Amino acid sequence: xxxxxxxxxxxxxxxxxxxxxxxxxxxxxxxxxxxxxxxxxxxxxxxxxxxxxxxxxxxxxxxxxxxxxxxxxxxxxxxxxxxxxxxxxxxxxxxxxxxxxxxxxxxxxxxxxxxxxxxxxxxxxxxxxxxxxxxxxxxxxxxxxxxxxxxxxxxxxxxxxxxxxxxxxxxxxxxxxxxxxxxxxxxxxxxxxxxxxxxxxxxxxxxxxxxxxxx
Numbered sequence: 001x002x003x004x005x006x007x008x009x010x011x012x013x014x015x016x017x018x019x020x021x022x023x024x025x026x027x028x029x030x031x032x033x034x035x036x037x038x039x040x041x042x043x044x045x046x047x048x049x050x051x052x053x054x055x056x057x058x059x060x061x062x063x064x065x066x067x068x069x070x071x072x073x074x075x076x077x078x079x080x081x082x083x084x085x086x087x088x089x090x091x092x093x094x095x096x097x098x099x100x101x102x103x104x105x106x107x108x109x110x111x112x113x114x115x116x117x118x119x120x121x122x123x124x125x126x127x128x129x130x131x132x133x134x135x136x137x138x139x140x141x142x143x144x145x146x147x148x149x150x151x152x153x154x155x156x157x158x159x160x161x162x163x164x165x166x167x168x169x170x171x172x173x174x175x176x177x178x179x180x181x182x183x184x185x186x187x188x189x190x191x192x193x194x195x196x197x198x199x200x201x202x203x204x205x206x207x208x209x210x211x212x213x214x215x
Contacts, residue, residue, distance in 0.1 A: 017210045019060040027077035031114045039086040040213050041121045046128030047138050048094030051158040054196035055128055059205050066091055087213045095138045116149050124152040124212040131157035131171050147187040154208045160193040160200055168193050
């Protein structure tokens with residue numbers, strides 16, 4: 001089921017879940033290094049250079065929480081962030097960057113596959129896509145993984161400030177249509193426009209995280 005939540009008139013409150021106190025826990029290069037599989041987690045995934053780190057920093061309100069680099073593919077581990085004693089955000093390695101050596105990409109893929117297969121506390125996945133280049137092969141692979149794991153997905157169409165309002169709305173409509181056509185009822189997906197620079201869509205993204213992290 002593919003839906004889209006409008007932002008007009010919606011509250012930015014995250015209730016008892018305060019993302020502003022999010023802190024880094026550890027970076028895991030192997031499943032044995034993952035924190036205990038308890039509480040709730042929300043993972044954030046995206047193609048390298050899609051603006052994932054910037055989105056994490058803006059959504060949580062914690063400057064520098066996720067490292068922003070001009071060199072795509074910097075994140076080479078699964079990074080875990082502590083929201084509170086019961087909740088975590090998880091930054092998955094950026095995928096699909098051509099300059100990363102093939103063995104490294106393969107190692108990342110195995111690590112992510114293990115994470116999806118074994119992580120019972122995972123509640124949902126935010127998939128970050130550059131609105132100018134959405135639904136790449138790598139994005140669609142991520143959607144398939146989420147479908148197999150029966151996980152809801154929230155798509156952030158980032159860098160919306162790079163397009164005119166009309167062009168951005170057209171991309172949103174097109175992406176929603178493709179998701180309906182290609183995935184149907186196999187993946188529950190919400191879609192929104194997002195801009196870290198203009199802070200567009202921040203409240204909507206925060207609401208999704210708060211909803212998924214509720215016990």
